[in-house]
Amino acid sequence: MATLAVLALAGCTSSSGDDTDAAAGLAADAGRELEAVAERLEHFQGFAGDGVLVSPFLARGSAQVPDFDFDVEEGYVLTIYCLGDTGAVDVHIDGEPSGPEPMDCRDGQITMARNAPDMSAAESDILVSAEGEDAYWLAGVTRSTDAYRAVSEDVGxxxxxxxxxxxxxxxxxxxxxxxxxxxxxxxxxxxxxxxxxxxxxxxxxxxxxxxxxxxxxxxxxxxxxxxxxxxxxxxxxxxxxxxxxxxxxxxxxxxxxxxxxxxxxxxxxxxxxxxxxxxxxxxxx
CATH class of the missing domain: 3.30.1360.200 (Gyrase A; domain 2)
Incomplete structure (x- = not known):
């Protein structure tokens, strides 16, 4: 299982753009076994398929989501996995909060779909923030799907x-x-x-x-x-x-x-x- 974890982590970079060793160091600092990180990566890869826009990256505190291109008609989905004691996460898009309150994801995940008409082609500068020195999280971005786009349909x-x-x-x-x-x-x-x-x-x-x-x-x-x-x-x-x-x-x-x-x-x-x-x-x- 340890080998699988290292292989899964090979596609994961830290928020500062460092290589796998830096990401593994973050995981070790968080007091989490690499297997725990690998499980979340496997979950992400399981539903993302070939629709990945931003590969999962490991971060602590606040970090920018790397730039990515997307189809404004299709939209995109930001998935955040909280690790350890990370209890709430703020997401700001172009400097504006994505919601009225921080999103709760203690020992879980947040899935945020962005769809027209609530977004624009110029949307960028996504900042994810979690309070505390031990606030660690994984995040990745995928293309939207019919299920996600349901939120923009009349009955969705x-x-x-x-x-x-x-x-x-x-x-x-x-x-x-x-x-x-x-x-x-x-x-x-x-x-x-x-x-x-x-x-x-x-x-x-x-x-x-x-x-x-x-x-x-x-x-x-x-x-x-x-x-x-x-x-x-x-x-x-x-x-x-x-x-x-x-x-x-x-x-x-x-x-x-x-x-x-x-x-x-x-x-x-x-x-x-x-x-x-x-x-x-x-x-x-």
């Missing part, structure tokens, strides 16, 4: 709508009439417990492997509801779950270790659920 994005949230906990199927499976896990479901949460925008965000995800920006009421209900779930400990429902479909039963702040939420979807269908129902709600 939504401005306005609602989701429903409820406090729940795990249960035993045979002994509780309100117990049902969500994400393969038995949880209590009581329709009267659900509270509507307003959504400003909803976008389709493929995760690059087998399923889609939906990124939500809640309105003030929705963010307040999310905060209060997630706090209740956190107090329930290991058995607590936050249910997320859109229309008649139960999307997820989330484990919440602490109250959730902010308005941005990303929800992974199962193989049988598409982001397009979820966004349609959010709009209808």
């Amino acid at each position: 994005s939504s401005r306005g709508g609602t989701i429903e949230l409820a406090v729940s906990q795990t249960c035993t199927l045979a002994s509780d009439a309100d117990c049902a499976l969500v994400d393969g896990e038995p949880v209590t479901i009581a329709p009267s417990q659900f509270i509507s949460a307003g959504v400003k925008e909803a976008d389709a965000v493929p995760d690059g492997v087998s399923s889609d995800a939906v990124r939500l920006q809640l309105d003030d009421q929705g963010a307040s509801t999310l905060h209060s209900l997630s706090a209740e779930v956190a107090e329930l400990g290991e058995e607590g779950r936050l249910l997320v429902k859109v229309g008649d479909e139960m999307l997820s039963a989330l484990r919440v270790p602490a109250a959730l702040d902010g308005s941005d939420v990303q929800i992974a979807l199962g193989d049988d659920t598409t982001a397009r269908s979820v966004i349609e129902r959010i709009r209808e709600g």
Whole structure:
């Protein structure tokens, strides 16, 4: 496995343009095994195919994404993998923030699609920033795909709508009439417990492997509801779950270790659920 990691890292350069040894040094400084970096490179290569515009590079703190050419009609996708304790990342394009708040990606990834009409052919100067001396990350850029471009189609994005949230906990199927499976896990479901949460925008965000995800920006009421209900779930400990429902479909039963702040939420979807269908129902709600 160590040999595989070194080979995978051979295509990775540091943000300062140094060679593989410098990138390996960054990985060592971050306290990560080279295998961990290789896993993320394999994930990137698995969905990028021959559509790579910027090969993955390893960086710490703030770094510029190398210049690249793209088709303005096609768009592009920036994928960032956070390493270690890197919890939030800011992306600035031409000096302007890409969103109202830093994006959360602790021990995970961020996938940001740029599509017309929200971009221009002159777009350049992409700066990725993460706070802290030990804020390490990998990033790469790919061409867009039909799934990514769905965010610019009529049913691929939504401005306005609602989701429903409820406090729940795990249960035993045979002994509780309100117990049902969500994400393969038995949880209590009581329709009267659900509270509507307003959504400003909803976008389709493929995760690059087998399923889609939906990124939500809640309105003030929705963010307040999310905060209060997630706090209740956190107090329930290991058995607590936050249910997320859109229309008649139960999307997820989330484990919440602490109250959730902010308005941005990303929800992974199962193989049988598409982001397009979820966004349609959010709009209808």
